[in-house]
Amino acid sequence: MSDIDKNTSVNQFEDAEALPVQKSRRKEFVQKFLKRKTAVISLFFIVLLLLAAVSGSFVAPYDADQADYNSILQGPSSAHIWGTDEFGRDIFSRLLVGTRLSLASALSATIVGTALGIILGLIAGYYGGWIDSLIMRICDILFSFPDILLAIAIVAILGPGITNVIIAVAVFTVPSFARIIRSATISVKESLYVEVARSIGCKNWRILWIHVFPGTIQSVIVNFTMRVGTAILAASSLSFLGFGANVTQPDWGAMLSQGRNYLNTAPHIVLFPGILIFLTVLAFNLLGDGLRDTLDPRMN
């Protein structure tokens, strides 16, 4: 998915004076969005997940770390709806509580990567010259590695652990946003160049802010949503390989990794975390698709 995002281009720019029109456009947007059932369901699911992340430990039927050696490796039952793991811990509760860790790491990685990408893109586009070249070269280098490989390389250097996973995922998120914002900044800069040349420094920034963002906000939002999905996949992949979360922490990827040892005897340990990861990433991707189609002016 990331490689296609690399070629996203910016479509439109709006005048600052067009702001009053945006209020009714928001309504139009909401109406259009609601027509896409898959996107609405996905949004609903994501909201549920966020609720779970916030309230997990309170709502869960069992404590996430509560071991029960009398009922290890049990399949789904009325006591444990998704069964237990090798320590007798309730899988449903662990996954629920683990939502916080898994979502938080993916979201924070994507937010950091997006923010950094936007800043770098703005700087590169605005100042041009050698700064622009430097930043673009760095992006090229980052693009020279496939996502997973880059993440593995970074984790190999920094060592395992959730923080390093976040850093790794943030790093490979940066280039696509940098590209989008940079080209938007350059277009705006070139069109406003004459006026901008006459004004003082800080005024330039405000103009860029007002003109660059309205046009790019669509691409950024769509890209961001898809990226969260990628981040969840990457983070859980790294955890699966043993580079991510600590095995004692209730992280979806780590749980799956552990469950591998018991695939034959207790397949549910692998099944449920996997389904959850799959559905979550699917929800973000469907949401991103829905947003993209809703925001696309051609789809009428």
Added chain:
Amino acid sequence: MGRYAIKRILSAIPLLIVISFLIFMFIHMIPGDPARQIAGQDATKADVELVREQLGLNDPLLVQYGKYMKGLFTGDLGLSVKNGKTVVQTIIPRLKPTIMLTVCSMIWAVIIGVSLGIVSAVMQGRAFDYIAMLIAISGISLPGFWLGLELIQLFSVGLGWFPTGGLASWRAYVLPSLTEGAGIMAILARFTRSSMLETMREDYVRTARAKGLGEFLVVMRHAFKNSLIEIVTVGGLQVGGLLSGSVMAETVFSIPGVGRLLVDSINFRDYKVVQALLLFFALEYIIINLIVDLLYGVINPKVRYS
């Protein structure tokens, strides 16, 4: 075309140099003392010194870099800490399984992905389109390692049709290549579809119909050939990433390839091997990108004859 080719090739060179430098710096970017990490917590100072000497960390940085670059060209990439053989000897036997698997995955993913995309575009809005795109978006949302494990559960353990690991027979290729190719198949299906939808709207497709050409040829000879340019570009990028994407499939199916070697080496802190592998994967990705760029120049007549 010649100018385009030379430009592309030349621009790849500085990239390669920078990347080889970054990978060289890899060992030095590790927080803490790499030598101690390799030697282990209980190692004596002498042991750590030995390891440091082995890694060549006592020489000044520039000398180290010099030796490293020289090593790249002479094929001397150092010794593997884990098994004592040279890095090159460690990596070479693992290449074949990875490449075989990657080629298998690539073939089925490209054929099915592109075909699905074309048919979906032609049948836009109908049931087939819906279902195909649902499959595609699932394909990019599936965690590869989970898909692999569930496939093993269903078809290996459950039905016994395929072995659970290794590459002993042709059967052994089925499940791993399904796992490895799923993501690419999905991306190609989605992209082919959107590209075809665009090309089929173009004026020259209308001209082809106005000439009296049958629908199949209109789609394949006119629309698809034009989409091919884009599809090759995107597909090429994906395929380039396949080799390193083999990490997952090899880990799940216990295949002795370079992907798994990378993971094992990181865990064993076998840094020389890790360096060499990272360099290999980066090189392979850049070269494939270069080939795709050149291919693009050949297929697109606007570039070939400008």
Added chain:
Amino acid sequence: MAERLLDVKNLRTEFIREKEWVTAVNDVSFYIDKGEILGLVGESGCGKSVTSLSVMRLLPPKTSKISGGEVLLNGDDILKTDKKGMRKIRGHEISMIFQEPMNSLNPCMRISKQIIEAILLHNDISKEEAHKRAFDVLKLVGIPDPEMTLASYPHQLSGGMCQRVMIAMAMSCEPDLLIADEPTTALDVTIQAQILELMENIKEKRNTGILMITHDLGVVAEMCSRVIVMYAGRIVEEAPVKELFASPKHPYTQGLIESVPILGSNVTSLPSIPGSVPDLAAMPEGCKFAPRCRYAMDVCREREPDLTPVWGAEHRRCRCVLHDTEEKEAKKA
């Protein structure tokens, strides 16, 4: 005695828009004889392109339908022809050229391949023979170095050359009817003149009937023997060219002619027709032009006038209450 080539009777074409069918072409009838150039004039959105695509049956199958009428080509109703039969007709009996010649040629294919493809579709000959015919037809359209053009790709040719190639390709299988949809709109004025002259020559040489679709009255004046004017999916006036310009009957036609600037005149402002073309889904009752018409009367807003022959000039037709009034006055007298 002119031979009737194309006879369109009461053609009606509809489109789906937001789950409702809207009528883009409503009860359109006209004819073209062999060797005659008929002009089809109107603003963007009046239905002229849809009419031509309906004749060729090139409309998107899922979102549009031809819901009524007949299209007689040399006496046979081609609306009843099956898909295979229609494919034989396209490019062979009726050919079409379009507005943007650069975009209408496949950028990934050599010109030779594109023309030969057309030729081989309708002729059972060898590739070499087809290549020779392609060469000949390029010569016919005035291309100086046919061999080089055949070996080229579209992006290597100019707009005018591309349109010549399109015309060549269209004529390569010797069609009886050529439909030209705004063929010169995207070209420079000087090239325009050349292309029009070329089309005139072809008409002379091959006795081809041409349906010239355009919004440019100058093209009409130069090329066409008869003209039909369309508005909001309907024909509002039909007349021989000279008579149309000398005495336009329909207020819309009058407005169109008035808004063309005349070189050398001292007008300071150009008259334009106020208002805009009605939306297909929200057409007014009665005459569709009434909201913009300077002569509009109550009866105009109540009932849509029929397309009837003009009093005193039966080879002309007009869809306006005004000339009914003329008729009544004349009869009284």
